[in-house]
Amino acid sequence: MNERPSLAELDALAAVALHRSFRKAADELQLSPSSLSHTIRALEARIGVRLLHRTTRSVSATEAGQRLVARLQPVLRDLDLALEEVDRFRSRPSGTLRINASEGPARMLLATVVPAFLARHPEMSLDLVTEGRLVDIVAEGFDAGIRLGEAVPQDMVAVRFGGTVRFVAVASPAYLADHEAPRTPDDLAGHTCIRYRLRSGRLFRWEFARHGQELTVEVPGPLILDHVELMADAAASGLGIAYVPERTAQPFVAAGRLLTVLDEWCPRIPGLFLYYPGHRQVPPGLRAFIDVLKETGPAAAG
Numbered sequence: 427m428n429e430r431p432s433l434a435e436l437d438a439l440a441a442v443a444l445h446r447s448f449r450k451a452a453d454e455l456q457l458s459p460s461s462l463s464h465t466i467r468a469l470e471a472r473i474g475v476r477l478l479h480r481t482t483r484s485v486s487a488t489e490a491g492q493r494l495v496a497r498l499q500p501v502l503r504d505l506d507l508a509l510e511e512v513d514r515f516r517s518r519p520s521g522t523l524r525i526n527a528s529e530g531p532a533r534m535l536l537a538t539v540v541p542a543f544l545a546r547h548p549e550m551s552l553d554l555v556t557e558g559r560l561v562d563i564v565a566e567g568f569d570a571g572i573r574l575g576e577a578v579p580q581d582m583v584a585v586r587f588g589g590t591v592r593f594v595a596v597a598s599p600a601y602l603a604d605h606e607a608p609r610t611p612d613d614l615a616g617h618t619c620i621r622y623r624l625r626s627g628r629l630f631r632w633e634f635a636r637h638g639q640e641l642t643v644e645v646p647g648p649l650i651l652d653h654v655e656l657m658a659d660a661a662a663s664g665l666g667i668a669y670v671p672e673r674t675a676q677p678f679v680a681a682g683r684l685l686t687v688l689d690e691w692c693p694r695i696p697g698l699f700l701y702y703p704g705h706r707q708v709p710p711g712l713r714a715f716i717d718v719l720k721e722t723g724p725a726a727a728g
Contacts, residue, residue, distance in 0.1 A: 433505075435469040436498055438462055439477060443487045443495045510708070520549035523711040526563055527572035530654070530671065531698050532556045534588065535572075535719075543718040550711050564703055569712050575696040582701040587719050590694040592672040595632070596684040600664045607687045608667070611641045618666035619647035620657050632669045634691040641691075645669075658684065 441451035442462070452462040470477050477491035487495060527535070532554055540552060555568070563571040571578075574591065578584050595608075601618075608614050611634045622630040629650070634641045647666055651657050654670045661668035662683040668675075678684035686692075700719060702712060 429472055431469050431472055435465055435472070437502060438465045439469060439491065440495055440498050440502055442466060442478060442485060443491060446485055448485060518549060519547045519711040519714040521709075521711055522551040522553055523570075523709070523715055524553040524555065524568045525570050525572060525700075525715075526555050526557070526561055526566070526568045529556045530673070531572045534698075538722050539715075539719050542722045543715055546718060547711070547714050550714070552715075563701075569709060570700055570702040570715075572698060572700050575699050578699050578701045582703055584699040584701045585716055585719065586697070586699050588698045591697040592692055592694045593633075593669055594672050594675050594686050594692050595667055595669050595688045596658070596661050596675045596679070596686050597667045598662050598664045598683060599685055601661075601666065602685060602687070609688075611643045611688060611691055614643055614645045614667065617646075619645035620660050620666045620668040621645060621647050621650045622654070622657060622669070623650050623652045630669075634688065635693050636691050 438451070438455060438457075441454050442448060445451045445454070448459045448462055452459045455462065457465075466478060475490045476488050477494065479486050479488055535554070540554070544550065544552065560573065560577060561568070561571070563569075571582075575584070575586070595614075597605075597607075605617060608617060611632070614632070619632075624630055629644070632643045632645055634643065645667075649660060649665055651660065654674045657668040657670050658674050658678050660666070661670075662678050667687065675684055675686070679686065700716065702708070
């Protein structure tokens, strides 16, 4: 080899091998198919090895081409990521960032992260949509979503923040004076429980764990609500046992209006995650929000 191939030639080869089409690769690289074909011929001539099989209807990599592309792909990916990192110093975030979250996490972000983000990036607008139902953030036009780790789709990039969370079972002193406190989750079958309806319409099942044993319980009860603060209020009024986030119950417990039950069955679990699709082409506004989230995000989500 007399001369090292150019980055443009190597990028062209990787694109053609990926798409198995000169036309599709040319569209991606914003070249004409004839220019792309000329680039590949020049690359093959430069290194003296045939890299692609071509027919009138198809194109595929030769064995040499496959091996070269396999080595090139991680290199080109790392180069793209490095250039994106550098570009962050040039690109000033602007425009609108759309994030989907439930109400609790949104309140947490409004306390610290959102003010810092908007102050640091005055050309950005934040559209924070709160709803209880899980949505397809890509299909519904969101840049990112925020949910508990167990609800994050597996094909998303997830950024954890806030620490662990805990759900607790609570009841009022008056209710427990008239009803023996449950000792195991199975005992809830004999109690009046305040149930929670998800925005999807499904009733939330209470999940417990202790010493590696996990139980999921469909509890009985005549009252169904769709807001955890209302559930805590209802439990404090003596209407039954509720299962709510510890942060929701804490003010009621501190005031003596609620008592926890089944404490040993209510472990802490991984908390909140901001998630978004793909590792590449992260919008500058989202990257800036993630940076602020990591710096100023809530220290505890429980």
